[in-house]
Amino acid sequence: MKFVEYSVKNPVVVFVGVIFLLLFGYLAIIQMPYSLTPNISRPTVSVTTTWAGATPYEIEKEIVQRQEKFLKNLPSLITMTSNSREGSASVNLEFEIGTDMKKALLDVSSKLSEVRGYPANIDNPVIRSTGETISPVVYLFVKSNTKQSVKEFYTFIYEDIVKFYERIDGVGVVDILGGVSKQVQVILNTKQLAYYNITIEDVITALQNHNINVSAGSLDYGQRAYRVRTIGLYENAESVYNTIVKTSNTQVVYLRDIASVIDTYELPTAPNMHNNDETISLQIRPTAHANVLELINQVRILTNELNEKQLKQHNLHIDWGRDSAGFIQDAIRLVKHDIILGILLAALILYAFLRSFSSVFVVSIIIPISILSSFILLHAMDRSLNVILLAGVSFAISMIIDSSIVVVENIHRHHGMGKRMFESCIDGTKEVLGALFASTITTVAIFIPIIGLKDEIGQLFSDIALASSSALLISLAICLIVIPSLYYSLAKLFAKNTNITRDSSNKSLQFFTKILFINKFQPHFSFLQKKIIFYLRRFKYTIDRTFVKIGIFFYDILAKFLTFCLQSFWTRIGCVGIFGILSIWFIFLLFPKLDYLPKGSQNFLIAYIQAPNGLSYEERLDIVRRIYAYNAPYMQSNGFQGNEQYPAIRDFYISAGTTSIYFYEISSDPTRIKDLISLMQESIDSVPNISGNVVEQGIFSSSGISESVDVNIVGFDIDSILKSANSFMELATTYLPGVRIRAFPSLDLNNREINLFPDMRSLAINGLNVKSFGNIVDVIIGGKKVGDFRNQEGKIIDLVLQSDNTTQSPEDVLYSQIYAPSGQIMPLSSLANIRQDMGLSQIRHFEQDRNILFYINPQSSMSLQEVIETINNKIIPEMKRQNTLQDNKVMMSGNANKLHKLATHLSGGFLLALIITYLLLTALYSNFFYPIIIIFTVPFALTGGFMGLAFVNRFIAHQNLDVLTMLGFIILVGSVVNNAILIVYQSLINLREYKMNVYDSVYNATTSRIRPIYMGMFTSILALAPLIFSSGAGSEIYRGLGAVIAGGILVSTIISVFVIPSLLIFALKPPHNKVV
Incomplete structure (x- = not known):
């Protein structure tokens, strides 16, 4: 406890320590790499083998089946898929999270060396630490500056240009599309x-x-x-x-x-067009652990150098197409703005309660100190600066404010008891030290099961857990050391031996007017300065009186209702029973269907076209020309600036390979990207004999995590698989209206x-x-x-x-x-x-069996769980009834499998968080019953969380119960118990130190803590409000999480100040008796 007294006596030492924290925190934050999300991709290895001229059937038999026979036994292997197409084979291997990629690559190479019986003229297999599931992060387009066709420069691009991009750290593979080799x-x-x-x-x-x-x-x-x-x-x-x-x-x-x-x-095989020009496309896919933003910056620098040197010599240049850097920067900029706005709103609430500029300043200054200091730890743990991590920091702000308020309010309460400011700062801080320690430890402890989660979500959760925990642990030390020292220093500065709340505000007004009137002009404006000070004081007095009246009004209501709840045995039972039953009822009433990851989109639409198999080059070229002609009038490069129906197309690219045809569009106005969906769909429908779906690029697409449900029709006989797949497609269209379904490979057996x-x-x-x-x-x-x-x-x-x-x-x-x-x-x-x-034009394998894969992209209003339940409960039984399933199987992969596992993990994590919180509180209180009373606030928090989610769905934007939103309920376990801890802790102090009876101990503890409890609630909600109401880039990631936490804090705070005291009276006994 002596460190509190030392900090008050030595403010200069504390001030220097704060400067060090701010300095090293700033250095840490500018050195951290930027990214949209943490690295959330699984370790993936791809094996590509080329056999010129071979059919898919020959590729499957002579290459894929031989390789799969040996690769299937690799350690830590999760999923193995393959694709046999004309002239090449690709096998994709997905490993468990945490697998050593160097060892995995060596294991794959070793297994492939055991394969025997290859045809004589195949190329050696190429092993890469990336896969086809990872989307390109940069699209580049090589164009000619002369009339010579750019297609003829394929060999030059492939041998002399691509190698420079492959050397960049984080580049997994560079796909080159278009062109003809010599x-x-x-x-x-x-x-x-x-x-x-x-x-x-x-x-x-x-x-x-x-x-x-x-x-x-x-x-x-x-x-x-x-x-x-x-x-x-x-x-x-x-x-x-x-x-x-x-x-x-x-x-x-x-x-x-x-x-x-x-x-x-050679004869051309794949027409490619970017905006109005023929092109060769370079598509850069990252490795699983790449720093995407740094990779994009390095690609941009290299592209500029190549344009000035090698390409210029050949009358070529590279146009920059699409990258995700802008979206990443916008998303990080938005969450930073939301954090700052949240701090300002929280400061307004603090002033409404405290009505003291100095007190508000003390609490407000603790927030940036704690946040910047936390980045020292995060940088040491090699984290990236991403939206998820910053969201974790923003959620910690509400908890930091709570701790700061408790200390400031208690110092102010002790000073109001007639103590000198020096004694008030020391005694007020020491009195709440135990409660702060308990609340901080319980909050940090609930992140333990989160950090232990595997899979992609464990990687997401770990950033939130580490960011919040770092900020909270540092804020605990800062609240106990910096606040009493700073508060005492301000007291001496503004009002020696007087009421800091009254006089410091007047000093603050004078200080601000001195800033507005420079000293040398002050004699000329002294009269005006006095008038401004007078009206400012009058305005402040009016505002303060209004806040006081409002505060007294609500305090009286709360005190009267609390008195009613505590007045008898039956009112206490009724209070606990009614609120408990209502909470459970609301939980069951509002519990939504589960989803996997937040549904958000970037300024990027991609259309996958399903054309008849076996189309000639001329036919595919005709499709490219028709789709280009339909979209050309709306391109920004052609002078279109947008209208009420469509925004201008800033970037357009279409490719028509032998096995896939697709095109993408980027809007000049990112907020109107969805308006281009209808245009793209119309352009597809304008071409006879083709169909297609337009898909929005998801927030997590660059990590290879899609928003689709992957359904595999698995079997042996291709004709039977096609029959089952066509039946599935027909039933899925009927039972899942509005979803976008894409089959891979095509369901047409017309190659x-x-x-x-x-x-x-x-x-x-x-x-x-x-x-x-x-x-x-x-x-x-x-x-x-x-x-x-x-x-x-x-x-x-x-x-x-x-x-x-x-x-x-x-x-x-x-x-x-x-x-x-x-x-x-x-x-x-x-x-x-x-x-x-x-x-078939392609033959796909899923775990060595032939299969057709369906990508099902539900609407934003439809959750993943709804799609899975519809498939399991309606579509598959109907296929069995119609006998169209035959000997084949329907197997789900990707997000569908992950959701079930994750729901199980999170349920266990929630229970583990409760157990950890209970055990910690038991150890802190040396009592087994008090923690049960404290944890009784959790059901009210769950009710509030679901209410917050329902509010967002109703008034802001559609929000499913995705896994990030589920995390909010685990965080609530550690957050909402803090108010109960304060009441229990103060009740015990009143009972043991001030010798009050049980009723007075509980009543006094509750009423004395109402102001800091409600102050903390309002500041927490307003600090989270910008995250909930924002609608910019990446806001979908944290909106649901913020709504759950804010709703849980609101409802649990309102109810717990009545329920916890009611339970506490049953448990407390005078000190000479044992506790129940």
Whole structure:
């Protein structure tokens, strides 16, 4: 206790300590990295394998199934999914939170090294510490400054530009979309092949045997060692042209004798357009633990450098498309503004109760000291400055104010008892030290189960818990050391040995007028200054009298009702029973459905288009042109400034790949982004034979956490899965009206295929086998890549072998002429049976089983729990009744699974918080019954929390009971018990030290604490009000949480001042008797 007296006697030491805290707190806050939310993504590893020209079925069988067989046993693996598409395979591995990524990457690499039986011509698997589920955080667009098509610069961009972005810390992968790579095409002449008796296999073997360097080791000679190599790699098209294909006796057949060689580009496959220009898109996906804001800043700096150097030399430039930095900065700026506004509103309430500028100043100055000091600890714990952390700081403000008020009010009460200010500051602080310690420890302790939570939500909760706990622990020390010292110093400054409340305000008025009238002008304005002081005093007197009358009026009402509640055994029973029953009834009445994360959106809309499978490049290009033409009149780049119907489109991008078509739009007015949804949907509907959904980019999308419910239709037979999936889609549309449903892959089995079934006898007679026949077909249809080489500029050039028999239609395949080793030229139809079938463009696996995935995005008014219950209770039973489910299974993943686990964890966390609070209070009071009385306030807080949530839903914005909002109820356990602690603590002091009887002890403790209790309640609510009522970027994250805490504090405060004293009278006995 001596530290309180020391602080009062040595204000200079305390002042210097405060300066140190403010200085180091400021340094900490400017050094912390910025981000929208804490890192809340799971460790993810992706494995990508390329096999040029292979169909999805071949990819699935030869690559994916082999890799999954070994990867399924990885330690800490949570989920394994894969996607087999034409030419490539991707396997996505999601690990438990806390998994060491370096070890996980090594484990994946080790398992892949065990895979055997790959086809000979596949590329090595590429392992990355990111996955397809993590959304790009930056979109960049390469454009040409000349008439030369930007598509032709793909190789330059891929080899000379992308590498710089991949080196930036935090970049997981850089996707490059659009463009065509350089090729050297060898066009075979079928007649010349027959003339020289050369087969396609001979040509392939000759090209591959020539295009190689062979090392022969080293040769030691004298003092030197010489490396010996045989050089054969091609350097240009001419060296390819001079390849020797066959020799017989004296005849040498060169490639130029049987083929022509063309230095050209591959055929385009994916049209891309940004605003009005053709483009190559670079999409940057972060790693799971990236500092997104710093990553974006580094990308911006690098982009500017590349535009000034490498790209400028090639008449190219990169346009900055979309990034999330602006939204992050706006969200952090908004919550900072809300915190400052909350402090100012709380200060107004403090003045209304205290009517003393100095007292308000003391309490108000404690808030920034505590908050800035807390950032010292947060920076030491390597936290980022994000919206969640700042929300935790803002929630701590109300608790900091409560502690400050208790100390200031008690000092003022002791001074009103006739003590000197020095004694009042020491005695008043010491008297509430135990209560403050108990309330702070119980509040901090309830965060223990929160910090222990795993999953993404545990990462979110930990920032709130650490921010609030740091601020509260530091504020406890500051309240006990700084407040008495500062209060005593102000008392000496403003009014020696007089009433600080009365005279300090007059001194403050004089101080402000001295600021307004500079000393050298003061003689000329002394009269005006006196008048201003007079009217200010009069105004203050009127305001003070009004506040006093209001305060007395409500105090009398509360005191009379308290007297009524405590007057007899039955009134006390009635008070406890009625309020208890009403609270339980309201809890059941208002309990809403559960949701996962807050539904919020950024200034970013993305439309996913479902087009028929197997569309040609020209058809996809036509879709791009139609959608662009529909949106072009509304683009800001075309002069549109917005109107009442639509805001201007600031940024537009569309991509039409072979497996997916999508486009995005960004509004010039972020507050009107939702107005563009109808425009985007209309542009999709304007194109025949396609459909699509427009999805708002969620707040947590950059972390790979979507707002959708993921439903997997799992089975083995693709036809059966498609039948079940179509049934699910139809029923989901019926039972979940208004939801946006997207299937992946498409439900249309209309990807046209031409399957050749070789006649083994015919092949054998003509000197062929299945492999050589397949190579011939590959060459004839689209060209076969037989290798690559680096040209003289160092660029990788693909070497592609093609036939002069161009195929324009499926019928052309039937009559394509080939030269067989038997020496005959014959049509393909004589060697194989040809059949046209339908197939899938992609094959997806969920935990090794084939599946179709549905992304279900509910409306903002529909909770995740409602969607899950509808699927489980209506859709699946109806599918079973109609026998459309067959042998397949419906499995939920993603948020659906997480919600059930999290609800269980939070329920356990809530009970654990109650137990921790009870045990701490038991230890502090050395009594098992008093803590039960204190915890009796929790049901009233729950009622108030649900009322606050209902209020927000009714008057502000739709707010589901998401997991962040649920956290508010856990925080309430530690917050609302503080008022009960004050009443119990003071009652015990009255009973033991002042020798009052039980009734007087309880009544006096309650009435003497009504003012600080209600002061704390109003300041807490007004400090939280800006968080509840704000509607800017990221406000959805903390609005529900703030509403629950504010509502819980309001209702529990009003009720507890009546219920707690009623219970306390039953428990207290005079000191010579034992407590019940």
